[in-house]
Amino acid sequence: MIEGNKIVIKIDLAIYARIAALKTCYVFQDKCHTSLEPESESIFKVTLTPKKGSLSLPEIEKEFMDELIDQQIRVENDKLFSNIRKMIVEQAFKPISFAELKTKIRK
Amino acid sequence: MIKGRAYTIFPYRFMRLGKDILLVNEAGEFIFMSENDFVKLRTYQLDIKDEIFLNLEIKHIVADTDPTLPIYLLATKYRTKKSFLNDFTALHIFIITLCCNQKCKYCQANSEDEARTDYDMNTGTAKKCVDMVFKSPSPAIKIEFQGGEPFLNFETVKFVVQYANQLNGAYQKNLEFVICANLLGLNEEMLNYLEEHKIWVSTSLDGPRNLHDANRITRKGTGTYDIVRKNIQLAQDKLGNDRVSALMVTTRDNVDKLNDVVDEYIEQRFNSIFIRTIHPFGRAAKEKLGYDVETFIKNYKKTLDYIIRLNLDGVAFSEQYATIILKKILTPFATTFVDLQSPAGTGISCAVYGYNGDVFVSDEARMLSKMGDNRFLMGNVHKNSYQEIFNGKVIRETIENSCVETMPLCSECAFQMYCGADPVRNYSVQGDLMGHRPTSEFHQINYLIIRHLMELIKQNDADIMNVFWSWITNRSIEEIKRSERG
Numbered sequence: 338m339i340e341g342n343k344i345v346i347k348i349d350l351a352i353y354a355r356i357a358a359l360k361t362c363y364v365f366q367d368k369c370h371t372s373l374e375p376e377s378e379s380i381f382k383v384t385l386t387p388k389k390g391s392l393s394l395p396e397i398e399k400e401f402m403d404e405l406i407d408q409q410i411r412v413e414n415d416k417l418f419s420n421i422r423k424m425i426v427e428q429a430f431k432p433i434s435f436a437e438l439k440t441k442i443r444k
Numbered sequence: 445m446i447k448g449r450a451y452t453i454f455p456y457r458f459m460r461l462g463k464d465i466l467l468v469n470e471a472g473e474f475i476f477m478s479e480n481d482f483v484k485l486r487t488y489q490l491d492i493k494d495e496i497f498l499n500l501e502i503k504h505i506v507a508d509t510d511p512t513l514p515i516y517l518l519a520t521k522y523r524t525k526k527s528f529l530n531d532f533t534a535l536h537i538f539i540i541t542l543c544c545n546q547k548c549k550y551c552q553a554n555s556e557d558e559a560r561t562d563y564d565m566n567t568g569t570a571k572k573c574v575d576m577v578f579k580s581p582s583p584a585i586k587i588e589f590q591g592g593e594p595f596l597n598f599e600t601v602k603f604v605v606q607y608a609n610q611l612n613g614a615y616q617k618n619l620e621f622v623i624c625a626n627l628l629g630l631n632e633e634m635l636n637y638l639e640e641h642k643i644w645v646s647t648s649l650d651g652p653r654n655l656h657d658a659n660r661i662t663r664k665g666t667g668t669y670d671i672v673r674k675n676i677q678l679a680q681d682k683l684g685n686d687r688v689s690a691l692m693v694t695t696r697d698n699v700d701k702l703n704d705v706v707d708e709y710i711e712q713r714f715n716s717i718f719i720r721t722i723h724p725f726g727r728a729a730k731e732k733l734g735y736d737v738e739t740f741i742k743n744y745k746k747t748l749d750y751i752i753r754l755n756l757d758g759v760a761f762s763e764q765y766a767t768i769i770l771k772k773i774l775t776p777f778a779t780t781f782v783d784l785q786s787p788a789g790t791g792i793s794c795a796v797y798g799y800n801g802d803v804f805v806s807d808e809a810r811m812l813s814k815m816g817d818n819r820f821l822m823g824n825v826h827k828n829s830y831q832e833i834f835n836g837k838v839i840r841e842t843i844e845n846s847c848v849e850t851m852p853l854c855s856e857c858a859f860q861m862y863c864g865a866d867p868v869r870n871y872s873v874q875g876d877l878m879g880h881r882p883t884s885e886f887h888q889i890n891y892l893i894i895r896h897l898m899e900l901i902k903q904n905d906a907d908i909m910n911v912f913w914s915w916i917t918n919r920s921i922e923e924i925k926r927s928e929r930g
Binding site: 360363364365366367403407408410411414415417418421422424425426427428429430432435438439442 | 453454455456457458460470486510511512513515516518519520522523526852853856880881882883888
């Protein structure tokens, strides 16, 4: 929602993780001053104030929502992949045999 | 594999590029896919017989069989990409003197008057530095002479070459020397010495006369173009074109004239250019020679396009920064470029020895010290042991804070495997080693250059890809075409 020279976005925490909202705000720090506050237990309120007057508010709002979805996917991916990532890096620098790796993965 | 699902998904990072999604696996291998396929992938709705599934499987992003092999292969490829970590410090920069016969407007080193001798590295310190260098476990050692103008203290250069060669008789390392000099005082005797000892020459050239002389001037304020041009030719004739290279600095004077700079490089028999941004150190921090990121990127893209067209018209000439990034994107290998590594090359790939024996994690760290901040001083060859310097608090802290894998924004960036961190620049510009990515020019420039190259790769234009492969493999476009035809 655009309010004067600000964009107010209410994020439903039942859909998006808090960390996804924070990461999205971080991405936008080059374009906007950002403030975050909990509106209720399940709603996170983000206020974006563009740093330059020439920026299009509706465009920023759309970009923010697109980025939020991507950040949410990344949060979900992180849950899915973090163990495998650790395993890949560990195997890269402290390799074990293929058979041992297979046993480790099964566990 | 999760029960009830036809395939396993392996780690990837993603980014939207136009209408497509770019997916990059843990080892930097990539694939473009449609939004629709991306949704199917994540919701386990891809048909394992579909072409897109097979393409993802080749990139180890999915597997419909035992996951051990993809993980094993990804780990091997990851190790190869990080192979720059294997051998520890290979590049050792010696600040032979702080004195210089030039007073460039953007001098990052805050050079001293050429008449002074109290800023010269003496042979006692040089000997200690060489002893320190040979404690590095790296089988390849490159000693780079910098300044100031290193030719002003040529006796110490000769001492280092002689002593390092003497030590190397026992160590048998792959030892190389490079002298980074403005060439103003180059003479026949020096050239003979460089030839005899196979020393590479790296000089500075900012473009044709008007652009070069805008910033690269003598202490009396006169231009240096004519003498530099003459001495580049002398060096090329004596040492061979391939042993002489040049670097340029992009300033507000030449940022919109980079095509002219390229033409000058070609005229002076160079076969590549490194379009470098100005660094905010030394005099460069005070003089208003900078430009905004948008201006730089707009002109970088324009000139990259110009260089690509030149290649397609038969002029073999490359842009080195693009080549480094393309190698990272298109090949399984690591590069030796210390400024774009994760962890950063500071100390572990490159170390800088000041004229007085102080050892810094990078040249920028030494410049910061000249400005009064010793944040990245690892120790001194006269006072500290190798362990104290190269296994001390400064190097550890610098490295710990330079892994893009753990940095905000970078940790989930699809370009992570192609990029790197610069903790010294972060500290110098933003006051902290990690830095603040959304407002970091270093981040913005790298992100936009990598994105531009990735967009060109996505276009998959055969001509442009042939040019890119010719840069990566250092072969002609004709050779690339022949190898494609098999």
